Amino acid sequence: MTPFRDPGRRGAVDAADASEGDGPPAGGQVQLRLPRRLVEEMRADLARPHSFAFERIGWLSVATANRDGAELLVLGLEYFPVLDEHYVGDDSVGARIGSDAIREAMQRTMDLGRGCFHVHLHSGGGLPVFSRTDRAEQPRLIESIRRVARDEAHGMLVLSDDAANAWVWTPRSTGPVVPRRVSIVGYPMRIFAPGEQPGTSRRPYSDDEPDGRLARQSFLGPSAATTLNDARIAVVGLGGGGSHLVQQLAHVGVGHMRLFDEDAVERSNLNRLVGAGFADAVARTPKTVVATRTVLAVTPTTEVLPTPRPWQGAPDRLRECDLVFGAVDSFAARRELEVLCRRYGIPYIDVGMDVHQVKGEPPRMGGQVILSLPEGPCMHCLGFLSEARLAEEAAHYGAAGPRPQVVWPNGVLASTAVGIAIDVLTGWTRRAPDTVYLSYDGNTGELRNHVRLRFLPQARCAHYPRGSMGDPRPRPLDAGQ
Amino acid sequence: MTLSDDQLRELRVLCPELAVYEEGGVSFLLLPKLAMPDGASPAAVDALLCPTSRDGYASRLFVAERVTPISSKPNWNGNIRILERNWLAASWKVQPGLRLIQMLGAHLDAFR
Numbered sequence: 001m002t003p004f005r006d007p008g009r010r011g012a013v014d015a016a017d018a019s020e021g022d023g024p025p026a027g028g029q030v031q032l033r034l035p036r037r038l039v040e041e042m043r044a045d046l047a048r049p050h051s052f053a054f055e056r057i058g059w060l061s062v063a064t065a066n067r068d069g070a071e072l073l074v075l076g077l078e079y080f081p082v083l084d085e086h087y088v089g090d091d092s093v094g095a096r097i098g099s100d101a102i103r104e105a106m107q108r109t110m111d112l113g114r115g116c117f118h119v120h121l122h123s124g125g126g127l128p129v130f131s132r133t134d135r136a137e138q139p140r141l142i143e144s145i146r147r148v149a150r151d152e153a154h155g156m157l158v159l160s161d162d163a164a165n166a167w168v169w170t171p172r173s174t175g176p177v178v179p180r181r182v183s184i185v186g187y188p189m190r191i192f193a194p195g196e197q198p199g200t201s202r203r204p205y206s207d208d209e210p211d212g213r214l215a216r217q218s219f220l221g222p223s224a225a226t227t228l229n230d231a232r233i234a235v236v237g238l239g240g241g242g243s244h245l246v247q248q249l250a251h252v253g254v255g256h257m258r259l260f261d262e263d264a265v266e267r268s269n270l271n272r273l274v275g276a277g278f279a280d281a282v283a284r285t286p287k288t289v290v291a292t293r294t295v296l297a298v299t300p301t302t303e304v305l306p307t308p309r310p311w312q313g314a315p316d317r318l319r320e321c322d323l324v325f326g327a328v329d330s331f332a333a334r335r336e337l338e339v340l341c342r343r344y345g346i347p348y349i350d351v352g353m354d355v356h357q358v359k360g361e362p363p364r365m366g367g368q369v370i371l372s373l374p375e376g377p378c379m380h381c382l383g384f385l386s387e388a389r390l391a392e393e394a395a396h397y398g399a400a401g402p403r404p405q406v407v408w409p410n411g412v413l414a415s416t417a418v419g420i421a422i423d424v425l426t427g428w429t430r431r432a433p434d435t436v437y438l439s440y441d442g443n444t445g446e447l448r449n450h451v452r453l454r455f456l457p458q459a460r461c462a463h464y465p466r467g468s469m470g471d472p473r474p475r476p477l478d479a480g481q
Numbered sequence: 482m483t484l485s486d487d488q489l490r491e492l493r494v495l496c497p498e499l500a501v502y503e504e505g506g507v508s509f510l511l512l513p514k515l516a517m518p519d520g521a522s523p524a525a526v527d528a529l530l531c532p533t534s535r536d537g538y539a540s541r542l543f544v545a546e547r548v549t550p551i552s553s554k555p556n557w558n559g560n561i562r563i564l565e566r567n568w569l570a571a572s573w574k575v576q577p578g579l580r581l582i583q584m585l586g587a588h589l590d591a592f593r
Contacts (some may be wrong), residue, residue: 312562332536336562339505343565380506391537463506472564474500474511477489 023135023167028177030153030168031320032062033345034076035466036186037375043159045081046121053087053095059105060117063470064153064171065344069316071180072170074153075345075469077114080105093133095120102141106148113473115152116145117166121159127192128160130167139176142169165194181230183322185345185374187434188427191230191322214253224426229255231425234321236260236311236337238287240272240405241327241351244414246291247274250298252422257295257304258321260311261287272407312336319344323421326350327414329403331385331393338372338379342464343471347424348372350379351417353442355404365442367409368450369417371424374469376434378461383452384437409442416447484508484532488581495582502564507533509564510581520551521592529568530585539577542588543568550592 038060046056059080066073086101109116118138122128130138138156146154146169155168155176164184167176184190214225221227233254235242238261249257264284265276275294276285288306295302307314318324324346326337334350341348353367372378379385420436423429437450484501493499496512503509508531515528527545535541543561547569555571562568573591575584 310560312560312567315562315565332561335505339562340565342505378505387534391534394536394538468503472502472504474502477501 023130024176024178028168028170028179029070030072030074030170030177030179031181031183032074032076032155032157032164032166032168032179033183033185034164035345035375036184038076038079038466039159039164039184039186042079042119043121043161045079046119046159047123050084050087050095052089055094055120057082057095057097057101058119059108060119060157061108061112062115062117062153062155064115064151065470066316066319067171067471069320071320072153072168073319073344074115074155074168074179076117077467077469079119080108102144106145109145109152109154110148113149113152115149115154116142117155117157118142119157119159124160125162126160127163127194128158128165130156130158130165134158139167142176163190163192165192185347187373187424187432189227189231189322189347189425191227191425193230217252220422220426220428224422224428225253227425228253228422231323232256232258232321233421234258234260234311234318234324235291235327236318236324237327237329237333238291239263239269239327239329240407240410241353241414242325243272243274243276243287243291243294244411245325245327245351245418247294247298248415248418249421250295250302252418253299255302257302258307258317259288259291259295259304260307260309260314260318261291262309263287265290272405272410274407315340319346321346323347323349323424325417325421327352331390334379335385335390338385341372342374342378343469345374345469347374347421349417349421350384351413353405353409353413353440355406355442362443363404365406365409365440367413367440367442369413369420369436369438369440369447371420371433371436373424373433373435374464375460375466377456378463380463381456381461382435382437382450409440412445412447413440484510484581491580491582492585495585504564507531507535511564512585517548518551518589518593522549529563529566530581530588531563532581532584534577538574540575540579540584540588541570542573542585542591543570545569548592553591553593555591 045058050056060076061078063075063077082097082101086098088096088098090096105116118141142154151171153168153170155166157166164182166179166182168179169176178194182192231254233249235245238259264286265280267281270281276290280290286308288308292304292306295304307317311318318340324341326334338348350370356364437453438447439450440447496515498513500511502511510530512528514525516525529543531541555573557569557571559569561570571591575587
């Protein structure tokens with residue numbers, strides 16, 4: 001139940017009703033991720049007028065994931081509006097729903113085995129806060145719903161026109177917490193940190209840029225510095241492409257980086273590995289050490305978490321990121337990264353180059369930058385990954401020998417990829433791309449939209465439907481199976 | 482390939498805890514504690530059958546840990562991430578068009 005509000009009044013919440021004195025503890029080790037399309041779907045429904053209620057309510061089904069990681073992930077899956085006839089007339093509140101609506105939500109929660117969030121909308125901009133009535137009444141409702149799915153996260157979500165806030169009950173917790181991060185995943189990304197403990201220095205570079213370091217990129221928007229500083233970005237593969245990526249991410253002010261590579265610097269890397277020197281090749285310095293050193297030389301305040309082993313040994317570190325770059329050297333490795341990103345609702349940017357030798361012709365240098373956004377076309381939809389290509393790669397496994405790599409195409413492709421990431425994070429170009437697939441011709445220096453973009457299927461990606469987000473769940477089998 | 486009821490039933494006799502998963506538009510059959518051929522070690526491992534073409538193989542069997550066969554010496558591919566678990570796979574070709582139970586048996590020949 002939500003408080004009565006004059007429907008003509010704008011603003012994220014009634015000021016007199018916005019006291020946070022009786023809220024749950026901040027800083028809960030929880031992230032809530034909501035696909036942008038889902039948020040738009042919820043906003044559109046909640047903004048519809050009702051014949052007598054002043055506002056609307058809905059239910060959000062969520063997946064609970066990363067249970068063995070440092071942060072629990074709660075992923076928005078599907079929205080269910082409260083039916084018109086399930087509202088009850090009560091002028092003392094904005095909307096009151098009857099027992100039928102609650103029973104239906106409980107039944108669905110039990111049937112799906114998913115978590116359930118109560119959702120409503122505060123029109124207006126800015127981070128919405130729960131009103132006194134929300135705080136008094138919704139927790140009782142959530143406690144009832146929790147009884148039918150104790151092992152799932154449940155909660156209450158309030159949307160504004162451009163932000164979201166939540167309280168989350170984690171499995172087996174005694175009460176709600178404010179999630180550390182709530183993010184809306186899509187173009188542009190929106191990352192909110194309602195649950196950061198007051199007084200923590202999470203913003204060494206504010207939007208006012210006291211040291212002027214980011215003054216020349218203020219065109220990215222008034223909150224861009226904060227967004228970039230709050231963003232947690234992973235780079236998998238710290239060779240020719242990845243080393244450029246981390247250096248540029250440090251320069252633009254990304255505050256949290258997770259770096260993955262199990263290899264050490266070799267002499268043959270020195271033709272392209274930014275930040276590595278002769279001594280690193282002699283000492284066989286881990287590439288994570290070189291990358292960390294490069295980042296901290298630019299921004300000593302950046303939080304860097306290096307992982308000098310395959311990411312498959314620490315997948316929780318990837319799941320907790322807002323955006324992942326893949327600068328890996330096989331199609332199979334790209335497939336695995338995209339699978340993880342789709343499963344946990346993370347934008348993935350792929351960077352790669354290759355040189356092909358055709359008999360009698362000069363070498364052909366090519367490459368690609370791909371943006372794979374959750375719910376958008378995936379690398380299979382784009383035709384970049386295919387069973388034929390993966391089969392060909394597998395057939396040559398271990399027989400490829402040293403593959404040609406040089407510094408300048410890595411620089412071009414990594415710079416382009418960083419530009420795409422900054423656009424996704426800040427929305428500064430307002431292009432709202434569903435996907436990006438740029439093809440690079442290293443012989444001519446041209447970077448252009450790949451021809452396959454013209455033939456993309458209009459339907460949503462069938463390889464990664466929204467319902468498949470979260471930890472793997474078996475498909476229900478018929479009794480006869 | 483469609484996973485027909487009768488084929489799944491046949492497989493369930495061998496592995497009662499069989500479960501079907503989807504990832505990236507591909508179906509996988511999880512076979513917990515699948516018995517390995519007599520003499521192979523360990524005697525049972527969690528396995529994952531991909532009944533459709535994968536990486537150039539008509540079908541593929543992944544196992545959660547390295548299996549020491551009785552006499553064959555398969556080449557191993559490791560660190561394969563599927564369904565949020567790490568798997569290994571023997572480099573072992575099986576002819577296409579088999580029923581699931583036959584397919585599984587043919588893959589297990591790699592460990593005899």
